Amino acid sequence: MSADLVVEDLTAGYGDAQVLHGLRLTVREGEVCAILGPNGAGKTTLLRALSGMVRTRGTIRLGDAALTGRPPDAVARLGVAHVPEGRGTFMPLTVEENLRLGAYVRRGPDVETDLERVYAYFPVLRKRLKQAAGSLSGGEQQMLALGRALMLRPRLLLLDEPSLGLAPIVTRELFGIVRTINEEERTTVVVVEQNAHLALGVAQQAHVLETGRIVLSGTAAQIQADEQVARSYLGYRV
């Protein structure tokens, strides 16, 4: 059975303000989809809609499961892990507690196996296990956020600007790991990113969002080649 992410006629917003105006997109199981767009376009809102954090209308399906209208905790139980804008670190808790919280919706002995797997991806976290997560550097916190999301054993991983505030070399390392995770675990990924070069480097498909509408869709290569996109989002090289 395929576990494609299918989004149809998706509208979403806050209170009376509608932010997303009828989005339609499909991400095939095991693929990486990049969402590009200017500030305020609604990229974060799209991810929030996918994980049930904002009021939505329309259809969101992951495989057989309808996600629309479910609260965030129910969506998480269906295997959707969201690394929110700003990472969502539990600052006073230790690194290990943060990671164990990632596996909150699952139980059982395989949590230990998964911890080992996360340490294999991010060796630095193992060294900081008993340290308060708030004392980690920004890059380490982003790794923690990604590691915590993996603890859920997600079928769908949502990443909101993982490069925010990170040095280019750390960002590249992080995207390398995202690619590895995607290839090794066949996790479907939707990544919102300002750094279009990097995002298009790992993605098969991309969509450009402007004021709540998809204005351009295509394969990563097509988007990379688009002149308009090049001017707006690829103006700098990393």
Place this chain on the structure above:
Amino acid sequence: MSTTGTTEAAAPAPVRQRRRLDRRWAGLALLLAAAVYAPFQLVPFHVFQLTMVLVYAVALLGLNLLVGHAGQISLGHGAFFAVGAYASAVLLDRWDLPYPLTLPVAAAVAFLLGLALGVPAMRLRGLYLALVTLAIAIFLVPLLKRFEELTGGSMGLTLAKPQPPAWSGLAEDQWLYFLTLAVAVAAFLLAASLLRSRVGRALHAVRDNEIAAEVMGVRLSFYKTLAFAWSAMYAGAAGCVYTWVIGFVSPDSFTVNLSITMLAGLVVGGLGSLAGPVLGALFVMFVPSIAQDVNDAAPGVIFGLLIIVVMYVAPTGLAGLAGRLTRKIPRKE
């Protein structure tokens, strides 16, 4: 506790952690030994005072679960304390229940009431939650007065205190002290194991970052309500022991002041630590009467000033201050 010296830095992490835990348990054992020894050395009045400190410590352990660990607020904790006290009193007065049985019943009644009131209250946050819980404190006790048949109205109920069994050879005050100590130790162990579990982590997640907690599958309303009900249960148990110790309940014993003093005591003692409730209980027990002594006309002013001084000197509460001081010592070696 933990040193930053080179010797410890050289030890591998698990060893270091074990050593810290060992030292922690050693400290607790020492404290328990002192607590067992104390009633044989003190005059009955001081034993009574110590007993009351333990009663308040149990109540504050519960309040700490809600405020310190789940990050919510309650200005109505005294109301659940009163409910536990009255439940115990009515059971003893009306049905002549053996007093040990009143404890689980009082705790259960407070828990269920906490659950019932927590479901609507925990949809609110911050100041709104503070107001609603304050309303609980304001209305619940006068409500008890209305059921005069059962509760003795404004006269209250007077009860016989639990008597020490002959085999123990203890005086009444000592027996009451040890009963209370047993309840307090059980309450402490329950809270400690709860907080170390998956449930404890979920509570902390709700406190530290609601949005992140939710997207990881933690149901906010469930845990907030549960924390409220648990805190009510602790207050109920403490209230029940209060009735055993005092042998008298009346509406005047449980004014809104009690709720406010409890919250203030907990904040002063230290939120989110296991030592905080004990230090806070000392505060609840002694500071109001000290304030009365210093200035009979305006005890509230002195009380308020004391809180301000403590929060200025120790913004993380007395437990945080104690932690900072003990950590400083090894550094100077």
